[in-house]
Amino acid sequence: MRDLVLAVHGSAVPEAGATVERLADAVRGLTGAPVAVGHLDHQTPSLPYVLADRPGAVVVPLLLGDGYHRTVDIPSVARHFDCAVTRGLSGEHGVALALYDRLRAAERAAGGPADAVVVAGAGSSRPGGNEGTLTAVRQLGTLLPVPVTAAYCSASEPAPAEAVARLHACGFRRVAVATHLLAPGRFTRALAEVPDVWAVGEPLADHQRTAGLVAGRYARAAAAPVVWARAAA
Incomplete structure (x- = not known):
């Protein structure tokens, strides 16, 4: 083997x-x-x-x-x-389903569902490097009855804090972050510190x-x- x-x-x-x-x-x-x-x-x-x-x-x-x-x-x-x-x-649909599970668990812990979601990926400056996050946004958007948008922890824009602030400016009160990352690290720590976030999902590796x-x-x-x-x- x-x-x-x-x-x-x-x-x-x-x-x-x-x-x-x-x-x-x-x-x-x-x-x-x-x-x-x-x-x-x-x-x-x-x-x-x-x-x-x-x-x-x-x-x-x-x-x-x-x-x-x-x-x-x-x-x-x-x-x-x-x-x-x-x-x-x-781009795997299974990733979006895991993302959904983690998000729902975070929402339950926070006290209820979000009214908008930011999918936060690592970010890449290479052509096509962010397609995995963008695909996750599209796939998660079919599973949720609320707006879903992308953000990036590095190399691309918008940053998670900016994406969250934009949604608040549009009138959404409970903005959650779906963590499109695999394991804890400096990016997950940064997401935990984004202001005015309703809930933050856990990473996906396990x-x-x-x-x-x-x-x-x-x-x-x-x-x-x-x-x-x-x-x-």
């Missing part, structure tokens, strides 16, 4: 590692495969270090956008170790739907011949 390696951005926030490890445990249970985590930044072990011990592994980018890491960084590392690289999680998406990526790639660092379905 081929190894499965989760390629994650990494964070200096201690809770991030615990969140990703819960995902890894869930994926092990779904696939029966050996699962390891390789980091692109901030944490160890690094992705090259992990892949060096697992040539031919299936690498699943734990990323919600198709920015530089997904399109350049990860494939360039993986090809040195004959690894298959799947698509990331950008949601059961995320584990199911990763397991599906692995199953399809593991059944195919090894292709050096090309995107698999």
